[in-house]
Amino acid sequence: MAIQWYPGHMAKAKREVQEKLKLIDVVIEIVDARIPVSSRNPMVDELTANKPRLILLNKSDLADPAVTKEWVHYFEKRNWATLVVDSQRGKGIKQVPEKVRELAKPLLDKFHAKGIHPRALRALILGIPNVGKSTVINRLANKKITKIGDKPGVTKSQQWIKVGKEMELLDTPGILWPKFEDQDVGFRLALTGAIKEEIFDFQETSVFLLRYLTKEYPDRLKERFNLKDLSEDVADLFDEIGKRRGCLVSGGLVDYDKTAEIIFRDFRQGKLGHISLERPKE
Numbered sequence: 508m509a510i511q512w513y514p515g516h517m518a519k520a521k522r523e524v525q526e527k528l529k530l531i532d533v534v535i536e537i538v539d540a541r542i543p544v545s546s547r548n549p550m551v552d553e554l555t556a557n558k559p560r561l562i563l564l565n566k567s568d569l570a571d572p573a574v575t576k577e578w579v580h581y582f583e584k585r586n587w588a589t590l591v592v593d594s595q596r597g598k599g600i601k602q603v604p605e606k607v608r609e610l611a612k613p614l615l616d617k618f619h620a621k622g623i624h625p626r627a628l629r630a631l632i633l634g635i636p637n638v639g640k641s642t643v644i645n646r647l648a649n650k651k652i653t654k655i656g657d658k659p660g661v662t663k664s665q666q667w668i669k670v671g672k673e674m675e676l677l678d679t680p681g682i683l684w685p686k687f688e689d690q691d692v693g694f695r696l697a698l699t700g701a702i703k704e705e706i707f708d709f710q711e712t713s714v715f716l717l718r719y720l721t722k723e724y725p726d727r728l729k730e731r732f733n734l735k736d737l738s739e740d741v742a743d744l745f746d747e748i749g750k751r752r753g754c755l756v757s758g759g760l761v762d763y764d765k766t767a768e769i770i771f772r773d774f775r776q777g778k779l780g781h782i783s784l785e786r787p788k789e
């Protein structure tokens with residue numbers, strides 16, 4: 508569910524995340540593989556600074572595989588542990604517990620040094636709305652969610668889900684809001700379903716998409732809308748697509764709202780193929 512954020516909401520969400528962080532050993536941050544930077548709140552780095560963190564590039568089935576590789580490289584260069592997953596189909600999810608163990612090795616070593624048999628590692632799923640947090644939790648829990656009761660000294664409402672023998676997940680994910688400072692970030696969030704349709708402008712969003720596709724995926728655009736050439740003027744291109752799709756109002760003028768919606772829906776329904784809306788800058 509998309510959530511609309513107000514300052515009060517934001518402060519509360521941050522507090523809730525901070526509370527949850529106190530209970531766990533490892534953070535599993537989920538981002539959208541199509542927009543790995545736009546789909547994270549930069550505050551997450553600061554919030555989770557003293558916890559090992561694994562980043563899941565989720566919805567990889569919808570992203571451009573070549574660009575996803577560039578992102579993996581980008582994250583690895585920063586020494587951030589990363590896995591590419593498609594949680595809807597469960598791809599890549601099996602590797603998560605193993606990666607978590609690797610990341611928590613210093614903690615496990617501490618247990619061993621004290622001669623204690625290590626307890627299960629506690630992990631928190633964290634991410635913006637709609638990025639796939641619940642889907643990942645269900646996948647990791649293998650759909651058979653086992654509630655294992657409260658921990659002493661822990662808020663009663665917190666429940667833990669067993670993932671194999673060596674890992675436990677908090678049953679409610681940490682939710683952070685996306686960052687809207689940059690308009691392009693807003694467009695990317697709108698296109699990927701991270702924000703409610705009522706709060707963005709279809710025409711502006713579609714024009715953003717057309718500009719981006721003209722630059723990054725011109726052939727897909729030509730193929731989908733049966734165009735020989737792509738006009739350099741995005742308004743002309745928009746008109747052309749409207750005409751091709753028969754989105755006309757009386758007098759033969761193009762119906763902008765309808766055209767914008769068609770472009771938007773085609774993207775959302777994957778009719779333009781696997782597309783990433785963001786590439787690493789370097």
Ligand code: GDP
Pocket residue numbers: 508565566567568569592593594595596634635636637638639640641642643
């Ligand atoms: P949450 O708000 O972060 O908990 O997100 P959800 O788990 O509810 O997922 C939001 C939407 O994204 C749902 O419609 C999911 O089916 C879909 N989704 C989640 N993961 C994937 C994925 O890896 N691939 C695709 N194609 N869709 C996904």
